[in-house]
Amino acid sequence: DTEVTQTPKHLVMGMTNKKSLKCEQHMGHRAMYWYKQKAKKPPELMFVYSYEKLSINESVPSRFSPECPNSSLLNLHLHALQPEDSALYLCASSLSQGGTEAFFGQGTRLTVV
Amino acid sequence: GESVGLHLPTLSVQEGDNSIINCAYSNSASDYFIWYKQESGKGPQFIIDIRSNMDKRQGQRVTVLLNKTVKHLSLQIAATQPGDSAVYFCAEDNQGGKLIFGQGTELSVKP
Numbered sequence: 001d002t003e004v005t006q007t008p009k010h011l012v013m014g015m016t017n018k019k020s021l022k023c024e025q026h027m028g029h030r031a032m033y034w035y036k037q038k039a040k041k042p043p044e045l046m047f048v049y050s051y052e053k054l055s056i057n058e059s060v061p062s063r064f065s066p067e068c069p070n071s072s073l074l075n076l077h078l079h080a081l082q083p084e085d086s087a088l089y090l091c092a093s094s095l096s097q098g099g100t101e102a103f104f105g106q107g108t109r110l111t112v113v
Numbered sequence: 114g115e116s117v118g119l120h121l122p123t124l125s126v127q128e129g130d131n132s133i134i135n136c137a138y139s140n141s142a143s144d145y146f147i148w149y150k151q152e153s154g155k156g157p158q159f160i161i162d163i164r165s166n167m168d169k170r171q172g173q174r175v176t177v178l179l180n181k182t183v184k185h186l187s188l189q190i191a192a193t194q195p196g197d198s199a200v201y202f203c204a205e206d207n208q209g210g211k212l213i214f215g216q217g218t219e220l221s222v223k224p
Contacts, residue, residue: 004156031210042202042214043157056210090156097210099145104156 004105006091012111015081021108023074023091031055031097032074034066035090037107043090049074050097081112125221132193134218136186136203145206148177148188151217152199160188160201190220198222 004025013019023032031050035043048056049068063085065077074091088109094102126132138146144165149157163170163177163186170177176189186203203215 033212040217042217045211045213048210050210092156092212098206101147101159101162102212103159104149106154106156 004091004093004103006089006105006108008108009106010109010111012113013078013081014113015083017081018077018079020078021076021089021091021110023076023093023105024072025093025103026072027093027095027103028071029093029095029103030071031094031100031102032068033092033094033102034074034076035092035104037088037090047076048097055097078110081110083112086111122216123219123221125223126193128193128195128222128224130193132188132190132197132220132222134188134190134201134203134220136188136215138184138186138203138205138215140205140207140213141181141184143205143207146177146179146186147204147206147212148175148186149202149204149214150197150199151202157202193220193222195222195224 007022033048034046036046037043045058046060047066052068063080067075088107090107091105092102094100147162148160150160151157161172161175161177163179168179174191178187200217200219202217205213
């Protein structure tokens with residue numbers, strides 16, 4: 001199994017809603033990542049987890065809250081988002097943090113209305 | 114600051130021709146580089162990688178060249194096919210776990 005699975009594929013939420021994005025991998029990878037990608041732009045790193053501990057937070061607003069319940073799962077909890085947060089949210093994983101190939105999921109297309 | 118960039122935002126080639134996509138990076142301490150392909154509506158897909166102790170690496174129809182002297186990376190695609198049409202990103206990893214993506218080049222293959 002060489003897949004990173006993200007759910008849902010599409011999400012529309014209001015600015016007062018609370019929702020969560022989910023990511024799962026069964027490759028035994030110990031590093032997992034959240035990226036944000038706007039249209040026609042490169043992915044931008046948000047968070048990195050290494051061995052289920054938050055390793056990097058790229059100064060992301062607190063309305064985005066990551067969680068790593070176990071080595072296979074990564075969540076991104078969303079609360080009080082703004083329309084400008086609409087983007088493709090990508091999850092990735094790699095064997096370890098840094099220096100190894102990162103596998104990406106298909107992303108969740110988020111629209112904030 | 115650190116940055117990874119591409120020289121050309123778009124590239125159009127004829128089917129069967131070879132394609133060359135270029136990338137410049139600024140962090141001389143980076144020692145691992147990856148090329149990704151991203152098709153519309155999909156996540157980035159790994160193509161090939163190279164470490165800084167190498168200057169060339171070949172895969173199936175793809176070759177990555179690394180010139181550390183001028184901090185330049187290129188991806189060569191042989192016999193380009195319509196299925197190669199996508200946006201190609203170079204990415205730089207400084208072993209800090211931060212994979213920094215370049216701006217991307219959109220490759221269009223004309224039949």
